[in-house]
Amino acid sequence: MAVYALYGVAALLALAPIAVALSMSSRASSVIYGASLIVTFALGLIGLKSLFVPAASIAALPLGVPWLGAHFRIDALAAFFIIVVNLGGASASLFALGYGRHEETPERVLPFYPIYLAAMNLVVLADDAFSFLVSWEFMSLTSWALVIAHHRDRENMRAGYVYLLMASFGTLALLLAFGLLAGNNGNYVFDAIRATHPATALSAMVLILVLVGAGSKAGIVPLHAWLPLAHPAAPSHVSALMSGVMTKVAVYGFVRIIFDLLGPPAWWWSMAVLAVGGITAVMGVLYALMQHDLKRLLAYHTVENIGIIYIGLGLALAFKAQGMAVAAALALTAGLFHVFNHSVFKSLLFFGAGSVLNATGERDMEHLGGLIHRMPQTAFVFLVGCVAISALPPLNGFVSEWLTFQAILLSPQLPSWGLKLLVPAVGALLALSAALAAACFVKAFGVTFLGRPRTPAAADARETDSNSLAAMFALAALCFVAGILPGIFIDALAPVTHALLGVSMPHQSGLNWLTIVPIAESRSSYNGLLVFIFVTLSGSIAAFAIHRLASDKLRRGPAWDCGYPDISPATQYTASSFAQPIRRVYGTAVFRVREIGEMPPPGSISPARLTVELRDLIWDALYAPVADAIGFATERINILQFLTIRRYLSLVFAALVFLLLVLAIWS
């Protein structure tokens, strides 16, 4: 299977030169996206097939470092992430078949797109540190090239710069982590790393480095700063891939190293992961609530969902360290199921935002409104995505959060006190982030699609093309299926948890009415199918009874609005006014919000103004000092650029003497 997967990757890589060759042709985008769709679909099928094959499939290529070669492998974990990557890749390619036609500079997108897909596949397939890091860098660089595809926009260039810095920083951390894992003998093949367990202090260092390295790519707070800049800057189908898929590849890196390569965990590792997860979840959604750029809001929600995934992973680590394997399987299943769910609904939402952007030329929600009338199908699928991401039953987001809550409810059995105190706090943070996410998506959907159009661009929007709609409807259907029949998906994750923990959750599919029962029926159970049927049924009964027995007359009239209907659509609630109560409640502490109202003096006809000041404390406390220090240092070192040749030569000589001295003392 691994060989076939490599053929698929090679096919994707081969598309890049074709894209360059075709760059002048008008059909280039159809060819490239069509081919990508076929290849990623095939790769997804390979992943699906190898998920249920117990033995891992291995392939080695004589590439890379001579004595090492390049190793690739598909086991259950890799197979699951191959499915996630290629599901996202296939839907993005389908969406781009329509969306990509409106691209102004296709020659800046098309060559990088298939390489980007190939690189993400290769990260998951890699079975040695060298191939892993090279693929990881390919993934970073191609996505960077896609972020700055629209390079005339200054904002995009800044986003690309910040992204490039953070990506190099993350790779550096991963490089060091692999260096520690490889030990003195230089065991870079994963099998060799698995066989040796580093000392406790070293494993702790590896944990921190991986948390930083993979976490900066996934977007955990406080390493998230690049994410809301870079994800929205790319073309929308690439944004969907970056948010929905690339962050999951980062999660894959974390799971692969921590759960698979690093050996038995210490109990306190989970505390670090849980704390990071809880803070990331709440901060992500609070940032999102303050945004009025639709794509940036979605990017911040990626941060939130990564936090939820890390909470699941942290719980799994805690249970694993204490030998509670069944509970660990539940928590890991919850985290991985959320990985899948998030990749589905986040891609869907970014596609929706892309369709809106295409139809109106606007990303700013304050200039939209009323699109449900002009783009009814996009509105419907976007609504499905909103309900799913807000963790509301009966869709899929709820199921994975429900499983996480069930895992939290098992944690009082953990013996360590630190966890006993931390886990309920993390549970509260998770609950808070779920509630705030619902508030945020009421805002996102309500301001963008409901109400009256705020600008002519929104009033004249047209429904998007059929390819884009097909991609969105497919993902929306998947949200329904995963929400209503979660048992199938939980069972599909069983090989993964079995490979990593030795056990998996009880088999779900055979249960009555497809109920899911994580531990025991007396403890908890949930049946999405029946909830869906009951709600549909009672809604239909109510509609039927009322239309039959009572009046079904209907008259259209002007809005009532207590007798004072507003003429101008500017009087509607905007994104920022909608978020104002929440900003007041949470913002004063988290963002140091200041609202400054300026009233004109009596008699003056100048307008009153309300200015809202938000401060990003993480940026101020962490990034600004680092940037200042680097700026300061570069100014000082700058004189080295203007030396005479004599001085340069003496510098070289001094360096040589210094190094020789070091060597002499070392041995």
Add this chain to the structure above:
Amino acid sequence: MVLTRDFFFQAGQMLLVLLLSPLLTGFVRKVKARLLRREGPPLLQPYRDLTRLTRKEVVLAQNASWLFRVTPYIIFAGTWVAAALVPTFRSGLLFSWTADLIAIIALLGSARFFLALAGLDIGTSFGGIGASREVMIASLAEPAMLMIIFTLALIAGSTQLSAMAAFMLSSQVGLRVSLGLALLALIMVAIAENARIPVDNPATHLELTMVHEAMVLEYSGRHLALIDLTSELKLLLYVSLISCLFVPWGIAAPGAGAQSIAIGVATYVAKLAAGGVLLALFETTIAKMRVFRVPEFLGVALMLGLLAALLRFVSGSL
């Protein structure tokens, strides 16, 4: 045979909650009026209001979308299903395993999500103000509710309402600090969720402090009837939830005979009446608070819930 009987009980509970909920609202209004030495509307007034509204035509704003029209049915269905899954007169109903307490609360969250969207649909400032305040209140009430669920679930060892009620009936419970804190927090959440004084005033119109009523301002006719019925159902649901968790006496066990069922129904009605009286008493003795005081009120509920959960995590006996 057993299946048909179980099915009969499940259907019976669905009808019972539907039929009783307007009565509970009418009863609370009547008691409140009597406490203020007014005559008050007759007990059956909510039924009359509902039938009158269903007979009237719907006046729909010109730019109302399909979402605005289906929302009343969605929220009614979601709330009705949730109310049907809370044990009232008999535990272990046929479909009680369909959704545990977390799912029931999340179902109410789905209903609120759609109602808030409907508030934004027409594009009026009243709808916006109601929706934005409603989600602010929910953003505090929902985590508080989940903390309460954590506490109770850890005590009872289950999130299944029937199992929780059975555990509360057994002698293993005893008096616990965490239970007391959870009860207090649950009452505060229930008041906020049902838009009662001091968080919101169900009797006002045209006031800038209102939340729920502002959100549904544009609704009329049968749509409004459904929304009113939904709020009445939600009030009944919360009273049933509190009584099933904290005063579970009288609930018939699964497989109990006709006599225990009769006792179950009688005690359930008595509990609803007691809940209604207490709510009316509370509402008449307290003033409505400013909207920006509400976060403090709910923050207290959240902290109480968190404290209860922490106590429960730290020690098995607290």
